[in-house]
Amino acid sequence: MTSNNKFYSIIVGLAVLAYLATALVDNQYYFFAGFAILQLMIMALAWNILGGYVGYVNFGSAAFFGLGAYAAIFVMEYFKADLFTQIITAGCFSAIVGLATGALTLRLRGVYFAIATLALLVVSETLILNWDYVGGAAGAYILPKRNPTVLGLLIVGKENALFGNYKELLFFVLCIFGLVTIVICRLIERSKFGRGLEALRDNEQAAESMGVPTLRLKLIATTISASIMGFTGGVFPYYMTFIDPISAFNLDISVNALAMPLIGGTATWLGPVLGAVVLGTLQQIATVTISSEINLLIVGLFLVGFVIFAPDGFLGLIKKFRNRGD
């Protein structure tokens, strides 16, 4: 079996496993923790498309996430749209914002892009705080529809439905989306586009003079990254059934999205996945056993420790360990 076939069979296998889990596992805590870790993982993968492959630091992941969440709220309020329309709108909206931010700042040195994304975060939070239609500072509640159907199939219900409740459905949706994101990242890594990104990360001027359209590549990468963050944000309000600007635009989301790839390793999609799964699990355990402040401290310490002592993250450590074995 070629490595490609193997990879895709594992992806499909995981998707099936995720569905079986929603049918068989009763303890709802696992879905809660799983959802949190999946969200970390997807945000980390999305951040890595720009941060890891291109080397541009995005501090505003929470902006794209929050704008996605609020785009979903808006279409729900205004058009009474269903879950899937909401999620798609969320992704598209964040993609547009990402493209615009990139167009304004990606011509500058990377540092300025980083600061601009941080600014974007505060601007968008302030705008939403002052916009009462989507709840303003008080936040908004989301009431899930009862017994939704797609193509005549009952999706969520007590009996004869695909999922027992909304949390399980959303867990499954995020799972599928996570797997799709992994596939996207892997495709990028192996494409001409990905090699272009790599070239411009290593030396932007050299890449440019070799005919790599650097600005266009950066814009595409930013747009993909932002839209994935938006999709993730689009699922979030439905899952929480309540959302306010402070939780949707929280800087914690940004630091997590950036820390996971740097801790796991930025070179391939495996790094963010490893980082998110290991640290996310650690965070969940710390939240339950100690306190929720501790889990941010863990991320901070890991982040600083890894960037100083293990610049290539878990992946780098694994590689080193293997080489020593030979």
Added chain:
Amino acid sequence: MNALVTGILLGGFYAALAIGLSIAFGLLDIVNIAHPAFIILGAFVAFIFNSQFGLDPILVSVIFAPVFFLIGVLIYKVYYASFEKTGAEALRGLAFFFGVMFIIEVLLIIYFGVDFQMVQADYIDFKLTFGGGVDLPFRMLVPFVIAMIMTLGLQYFSSKTFFGKAMQAVAQDPVALRLMAIDPARIKRIAFGISLATCSIAGALFVIVMPIEPSIGRLYIGIVFAIVVLGGLGSQTGTLIGAMLLGLVESLITTFFGPSWSPAVAFGALILVLAFKPTGILGRVGDTRG
């Protein structure tokens, strides 16, 4: 009229927050995202000594400035060895300061909780009132005066003394400096120490101006970077002008539209400046591109 006065006072206060960063970011090219977090750390130091021993917050901050200086020297040592030497400052150096910021914040939260804290001093509630509805509250005036002393002092220091000139030289051409048998890393170490020492004093001013809580520094990241970029990197005069401008705009916006809009203005200004005039008002040309 009152809005203008408030704006100028606020601008002075902002100058104190941003002046250290104008050295770190403007001259040394160190993107210290954690700068506001260090200011809040300074504010909490002032708060502890004020609430425990009744000491004046500004006095405390001056005493602690050398400690912050040493912290700065240490951080720069780590930063230089881990990132600058290997050329990894763009990605990992940024992440490093982001991580430092979170560690400071969480430690403060664990120690002090998330409640707002404030300091006591005789002059804080004092207020001068003039005709025409103009007020001069001392809680803004005292920080304004100290900020001016600090900004102008640094301005004098960097343009007149040997070391100050060396700092400018590091920004312009570190290789030439090395040829003159001066170690750029040493200059930068001390300069970054000075940058953090200003955080101690700015922290005391901060806690005089308003109550503090551990993560309030986040709101000021955009403001301080906006000021430094607006002022043209590394220029103290520019920083002062940028700070005044932002203080005025914010004060006017607060008066006419309400305080909930003011953060968007500062950050919006930053995005616009970056997009259309990245060299700032008194800019160093050809520095932000490429």
